[in-house]
Amino acid sequence: MKLTPSGQPEEAGDVVCDMCGVSTRVGEAGVQFGKLHAAWGEGAGHSGEVYELHLCEGCFFSVVSDIKRTRWASVMLEDEGDEILKNDAFGRVSTDGAE
Numbered sequence: 057m058k059l060t061p062s063g064q065p066e067e068a069g070d071v072v073c074d075m076c077g078v079s080t081r082v083g084e085a086g087v088q089f090g091k092l093h094a095a096w097g098e099g100a101g102h103s104g105e106v107y108e109l110h111l112c113e114g115c116f117f118s119v120v121s122d123i124k125r126t127r128w129a130s131v132m133l134e135d136e137g138d139e140i141l142k143n144d145a146f147g148r149v150s151t152d153g154a155e
Contacts, residue, residue, distance in 0.1 A: 073112035075119075080112045090116035120147055 071080045071087045080089040092109040096102040111119065124146055 071110045073115050074109040075111055075115040078112055080110065088113060092119065123147075 071089045072078065073080055073089070080087045082088045090111045090113070092107070092111060094102075094105075094107045096105050098104075
């Protein structure tokens, strides 16, 4: 959840984790958070709905771990398994801040 200073609607003063409720402010580095975003289109059960959750670093990687565990459970009996789950960078797009 973004908390904005009065009169500055576009600039977040703080971001509170939607999972644990803790501030994502990290000293001089400012706010550090991950986003879980969904925008459901026509034909989806939630058509027209848009979601955005803000997660602190700990909660973000807890959610990533849950996703990996769920995927592992769905492929654990296959002969080849799922190679992507062996990679610690599951879901990572970049390491330098650029997408």
